[in-house]
Amino acid sequence: MNFDPMIPIWLQVATSIKQQIVTGRLPPGAKLPGGRDLALQYGINPNTAARIYQELEREGVCQTQRGLGTFVTDSGETVQRLREEMARGAVSRFLADLKGIGMNREDAIELIRKEDNTDDHQ
Amino acid sequence: MITSKDLTRKFGTKTAVDGVSLTLTPGHVYAMLGPNGSGKTTWMKMAAGLMKPTSGEVLFEGQPVGVESRRHVAYMSTEPYFYPWMTVKDVGAYYGDFFEDFSAEKYASLLREMELEEGMKTRTLSSGMMAKLKIAVTMARDARVYMLDEPFNGIDLLARDEIRQSILRESAEDKVLLLSSHLVEEMEAVCDTAIFIRQGKLIEVRNLEEMRETDHVSMADRYREIYGHTEG
Numbered sequence: 001m002n003f004d005p006m007i008p009i010w011l012q013v014a015t016s017i018k019q020q021i022v023t024g025r026l027p028p029g030a031k032l033p034g035g036r037d038l039a040l041q042y043g044i045n046p047n048t049a050a051r052i053y054q055e056l057e058r059e060g061v062c063q064t065q066r067g068l069g070t071f072v073t074d075s076g077e078t079v080q081r082l083r084e085e086m087a088r089g090a091v092s093r094f095l096a097d098l099k100g101i102g103m104n105r106e107d108a109i110e111l112i113r114k115e116d117n118t119d120d121h122q
Numbered sequence: 123m124i125t126s127k128d129l130t131r132k133f134g135t136k137t138a139v140d141g142v143s144l145t146l147t148p149g150h151v152y153a154m155l156g157p158n159g160s161g162k163t164t165w166m167k168m169a170a171g172l173m174k175p176t177s178g179e180v181l182f183e184g185q186p187v188g189v190e191s192r193r194h195v196a197y198m199s200t201e202p203y204f205y206p207w208m209t210v211k212d213v214g215a216y217y218g219d220f221f222e223d224f225s226a227e228k229y230a231s232l233l234r235e236m237e238l239e240e241g242m243k244t245r246t247l248s249s250g251m252m253a254k255l256k257i258a259v260t261m262a263r264d265a266r267v268y269m270l271d272e273p274f275n276g277i278d279l280l281a282r283d284e285i286r287q288s289i290l291r292e293s294a295e296d297k298v299l300l301l302s303s304h305l306v307e308e309m310e311a312v313c314d315t316a317i318f319i320r321q322g323k324l325i326e327v328r329n330l331e332e333m334r335e336t337d338h339v340s341m342a343d344r345y346r347e348i349y350g351h352t353e354g
Contacts, residue, residue, distance in 0.1 A: 007338075008331050044290075
């Protein structure tokens, strides 16, 4: 994984893990690597790795069971909520970008429709 | 674990390290940063107990550094330090004689990771392989403190990942790791704390994730801010 060194690394890895959860690559209840293994897997500092699980737990996305490890939540509802949150985030970033070049919400919807049609023809 | 108190070292009229007070705490991977000649190497040599300060002191767990602390501090200098007739295997044996905490097993596994073979002669190694050998033999110790001076120098892009992995594998709650490098980008994700030194003086010690969160800058950005206007 390539990091943007201006953005907290824990945030970038946490986002990557969340993406894996909402797409089902990390299914509900799946065991996550231990802190040290996570650090090695992503090539990051172990303190950063520890922070990632703290944040994911705080958001209810993961649970740590003492002596057993950290697991993806087994609540489908939580995963669904996470997916919606991430989608809303993506939409608001998209809208902010368009606003920056003087386009409004209606323009955005129109653009998405056009983009969809192009996709269909491919 | 390591505390330098008002540490100063002069060479003739030049002050290489100028009143540096600094504490390194277990559980952290530090990046020591500064342009060439800013005093990083001199500070490390004093912290490793290999050079006497002009004034001030360095304590390892409360005791002045010396024979005892050297048993717990693994230091890798920038200078090459093997005899050319040595094989990679000889280098391990040589280190094993010097340091009680040298682990032949760890050495063997580091050599595998870094694609070095015991039979290789040091004089025939490329500069990249030599750099890897220096790291392998240093990390093969079971030390409490690892100080690596310029571990990424002469090492190609792909092999830098191997170096990072071996550094991360060694990091632990009860250990201190300190890396100096002017390849700042190589250390962004591995280190958690940056120590900025300029002209022998300590400028600041920063937690990198905090810095990214509050100031939205990377370690490399901060480096440019600090040194950009005065030095190349």
